[in-house]
Amino acid sequence: MLFWTLTIxxxxxxxxxxxxAYMRGRGTDAPAAAYDLRVFRDQLAEIDxxxxxxxxxPEDAERARTEVSRRIIEADRQVGASPARAAGPGPYVVAVFGALVLAGSFFVYQQLGAPGYDDLPLARRVAMSEELYGSRLPQAEAEKTAALNMAPMPPADPRMGELMDKLRSAVAARPNDTEGLELLARNEAAVGNYRAAWEAQRRLIALKGVAATGEDHAALAELMILAAGGVVSPEAEAVLARALEMDPRNGSARYFLGLMLAQAGRPxxxxxxxxxxxxxxxEDAPWMPPIRASIGELAWLAGEEGYQPPSAASRGPSESDMQAAAEMSPEDRDAMIRGMVEGLNARLAGEGGTSDDWARLIGALGVLGETxxxxxxxxxxxDIFAASPDDLEKVAAAARAAGVLQ
Known part of the structure; x- marks a missing residue:
């Protein structure tokens, strides 16, 4: 109600x-000569x-009266020669037009706006997020909903179907074969049978026992999420939590954790x-393209309007880069490292970066002897991280390791 009161x-x-403003402007429709005419008549009265x-x-008065009379005749001639100005719309027409504009505005708002939508202060939005988080569908129901909305799968290749039948039979005959279960989970996912894929992955984890890794659990969570049409169910969240408990740096688990938070209304x-x-x-991680596609909007929603994502170039050596460097000659390896250092330096100078990036650059320059x-x-x-003690200490540690800070 307050919104409508203020709007009206x-x-x-x-x-x-x-x-x-319009009514005041209507009084200025007379030509300038009409104003002069009134002034000259006043001058005649002043002379008298x-x-x-x-x-x-008397002789001066007669000369002044003659001059003013001449000006009156000229001004009167100009008034008569001025084209008649079309009268503007009357106040009633203006009132009707204004009412139509207001009515049209309210009509458009009714169609495109959100009338009756409550204010959403931060506490209310957090509460709504908690409600959304707590009302998620369990895994089985999420899979049923996904199956109803999923487009029909294209006809399977008969040869692939035969191979899958043989693989399933082989795994059924050797239920304790970890390699067979891993192969079954991967191929069930390849043909779109995500439910069967995550069940095979779950059996694989149970069979491995304490040898199961965080990556194994992250793979199980991903298959469960795919089976649910991209929804992170409470069961999948529990698997993600286990994966991150075993490997806090696991990229796949962190990506799906972020997806779950987005689905719960916490961008x-x-x-x-x-x-x-x-x-x-x-940069070649599978989660990088979807993150890059949405990080700008997420930054805006999070209040980080000035955030600039790091460019794909000049990030630093990937695992494949390191493998290639191991096979190079010392000279080529040094040239490659220097090229990466210069690329990182150029990116930080032009775009900025995290404290990890700055620490990496300082450490690399220290290794190269460029103290x-x-x-x-x-x-x-x-200077950049003066207001962030944790980030500053991270960079300072790299500076101490490089020998530029005691």
Whole structure:
């Protein structure tokens, strides 16, 4: 109700202001010569008063009267020659037009706006997020819903169907074969049987026991999410939590954790999770394209309007880069490292970066023996991260390791 009261009050205030300006402007329709005519007539009356008081001599009064009369005749001629101005719309027409504009505005708002939508302060939005989080469908129901909305799968290749039947029979005959279960889970997912895929992956984890890794649990969670049409169910969340407990740096589990937060109405928390993944890389990770596609909108929703995601280039060596470097000659390896260092330096100078990036650059320059450049980079980073003690300490540790800070 408060919204509508303020809206109507503002609309009426604007309408009254415009109407007042319009009505005041209607009084200026007469030509300038008409104003001059009134001035000259006043001058004639002034001449007569001066003559009566004896201020003006009769001959001077006659000459002044003659001159003013001549000007009156000229002004009157100009008034008669001026084209008649079309009268503007009357006040009733203006009132009707204003009412139509207001009515049209309210009609458009009814169609495109959200009338009756409550204010959403932060506490209310957090509460709504908690409600959304607590009302998620369990895994089985999420899979049923996904099956109803899923497009029909294309006809399977008969040869692939035969191979899958043989693989299922082989795994059924050797239920304790970890390699067979791993192969079954991967191929069930390849043909779109995500339910069967995650069941096989779950059996694989149970068979491995304490040897199961965080990556095994992350793979199980991903298959469960795919089976549910992209929805992170409470059961899948529990598997993600186990994966992150075993491997807090697991990229796949962190990506799906961010997806779950987004589905629960917390884009701000999703931004924090995905921002770390984006800045850490590697660029060829499967979660990088969807993160890059949505990180800008997430940053805006999280209140980070000035956020600039790091460019794909000049991120640093990937695992394949390191493998290639191991096979190079010392000279080629040094040239490759220097190229990456210069690329990282250019990115930080042009786009900025995280404290990890600055620490990496300082450490690399220290390894290359370029302590003067490392000291200059440290001095710059010290100013940048002065307001963030944790980030500053991270960069300072790299500076100490590089020998530029005691």
């Amino acid at each position: 009050a503002l609309a009426l205030a604007v309408a009254l202001y415009l109407a007042r 008063r001066d003559l009566a008081r004896g201020v003006l001599a 701000d928390r999703t931004f924090n999770v995905w921002r770390g993944l984006l800045e850490e890389g590697p 003067e450049r490392a000291a200059a980079i440290w001095s710059e980073a010290e």
